Amino acid sequence: MDTNKSPKKKNLRHLLLLSILTAMALTLFLVEAQIPLPIGIAGVKLGLANLVTLFLLVKFSARDAAAVLGMRIFLGNLFTGQAVSLLYSLAGGILSLVVMLLLCRILKGKSIWFVSVMGGISHNLGQILIAMCLLGVGGVLYYLPFLLVSGILMGLLTGLVTQGFLAAWDRLHIQ
């Protein structure tokens, strides 16, 4: 778009965009928490908010993605009122962010659906690891296959949605 924007204005624009995306991620996170899934297994969820993280990773930077992810996790857990789940969210969030960042670099921003699948798997893996630490027992490992399957399926779903979102963003030529 306009190339003669002052750096100050550009910074403000960027900050505004990150704020809107944080609000979006937070909304997805909170709405998703209201959807009851008929599986009594902790950790199985849609992970829609990952859409925003993935979008930022591809179109902007890892720093922006991490900032929005951190804000979303902090505020989301503040609103849902679960102090313990903050640890689970952080473990899953950080691990999946690192994995998705590396994959994005390796795949050069292509095959976003696969980046999302691996993000879903690593998110669930992070949660199992923290559960093992907190519960002090290896029994939670029995959840691994279930969370692997749900991570792949939900990751694929959000990955495909993200691809659609990225295509729409490119059509709109927003910067």
Next chain:
Amino acid sequence: MKQNLMLAIVTALLLLLGIIGCIAVNNKSGGCIAVIRQNGNEVQRIDLSAVSDRYSITLRGENGEENIILVEHGAISMQSASCPDKLCVKRGTIQSSGIPLVCLPNHIIIEIVGDTPKLDGVAY
């Protein structure tokens, strides 16, 4: 496109591995000793085959958490929990080893262990 195909194969293999794992865990049977752990420490060990009348156990945590566990003959379940998500209550009863009953917010895990299946009856 070639890259997508390769990645699709990798995803499909992982999915297959996960599904096989799910089936394996689900079919894991046997065991009648329930082990209840809170914060990683074993709180109680119950032989479920020896339980005749159902009774409940109340577990209290340091921060006012409360979990009521229902013990029955051959089965164990979470009757109520002070956690917000109630996933452990929704799981229902567990009867055999396999996926343990977990209350993540209150750090409680109930596993069924021990391969000592009681015979229903023996015919000669």
